C-alpha cells in the first residue's frame with residue numbers, strides 16, 4: 001500500500017511517481033516496525049535537516065555480515081554502505097538510459113517556474129541521491145530535498161517514511177520515490193531459474209522480517225483505485241538479466257548492452273542481500289548455494305531471463 005498516513009489530498013503534493021523492479025532489487029519494507037518512535041520525530045523537520053559529517057554517517061550504521069546496515073529500521077535490511085551506494089549510482093545511469101530521467105510529464109511539472117510560487121521536490125528513499133541531485137541541477141528554481149533512513153552525502157533528512165509523512169504535509173509540490181521496494185512475482189518450481197529461486201528466497205526473508213515483498217506489483221492498482229489521483233501514467237520495461245540474446249540486429253545488441261548492465265547490477269545485489277538472508281536465520285551454506293547458482297547462471301549468460309521494471313506516475317486530482 002502507499003506509505004501509511006500519506007495524504008494524497010494534501011494540497012501541496014501534486015505529483016506522485018514510483019519506479020520499481022518487480023522481480024528483483026530491494027524487497028519491500030512496508031511496515032511501521034522500527035526502532036525509531038513516531039512521537040520522537042513527528043514534528044522534527046527542521047532539526048533533522050543537517051549537513052553530512054563522517055561521524056554522523058558512521059553512527060547511522062551497524063555492521064552485520066560484512067556490510068553496513070542502517071541503524072534506524074529493523075525491517076529494511078539491505079545495506080546502505082558505500083558499496084551499495086555505488087551500485088545505486090550505476091543503476092541510476094542504466095535507468096536513465098532506458099527509461100529517461102523523469103517520467104512524463106514530470107519534467108514539465110518541475111520546469112514550471114511561475115513567478116511568486118516556490119516549488120519544492122522531495123525524493124523519498126533517495127539512496128545515493130543521484131536522482132534528486134539531477135533535479136537540483138536541472139531545475140535550479142526547485143528546492144530539492146532528500147529523505148532516507150540513512151544520511152547521504154548531500155543535505156538530507158533522516159526519516160523512516162513508513163512511520164507516516166504528516167510532518168511533511170504542506171511542504172512539497174512534487175513527491176518522487178524510486179525503488180524503495182519491489183516484489184517478486186515469478187512462480188517458483190523445480191525448473192525455475194537460479195536467479196528466480198534466489199529472488200524467491202529473498203522475498204520469503206522479507207516477509208519473515210515483517211516486510212511486504214509484493215509492493216511493486218501493486219503500485220498501479222493502488223494509485224489508480226485510490227481515487228485522489230489523475231493522469232496516471234504506467235510504463236514498464238523488460239530488461240534482459242544478462243547479454244544472452246544471440247541476435248546481431250541493433251535492437252538485440254542494445255538489449256544485450258542493457259542486459260550486461262543489469263547482470264552487473266544483480267551480481268552486486270546478490271551480495272547486498274546476504275545480511276537479509278543470513279539475518280533471518282537461513283544457514284550460511286544454503287545462502288551460499290543459492291548465491292553461487294545465481295552468480296554462475298548470470299555469468300554464463302545463457303539463461304534467457306528478464307526482469308521487469310515498472311514506473312507509475314500520477315498527479316493529485318485538480319478540483
Ligand SMILES: C[S@@+](CC[C@H](N)C(=O)[O-])C[C@H]1O[C@@H](n2cnc3c(N)ncnc32)[C@H](O)[C@@H]1O
Pocket residue numbers: 026029070073076080088089092124125126127128129130131147148149150159160161162163177178179180181
Ligand atoms: C533501492 S534504494 C533506492 C535508492 C534511490 N531511490 C534510487 O532509485 O537510486 C532504497 C533506499 O530506500 C531507503 N529506504 C528504505 N526504506 C525506507 C524508509 N522506510 N524510509 C526512508 N528510506 C527508506 C534505503 O535506505 C535505500 O537508500
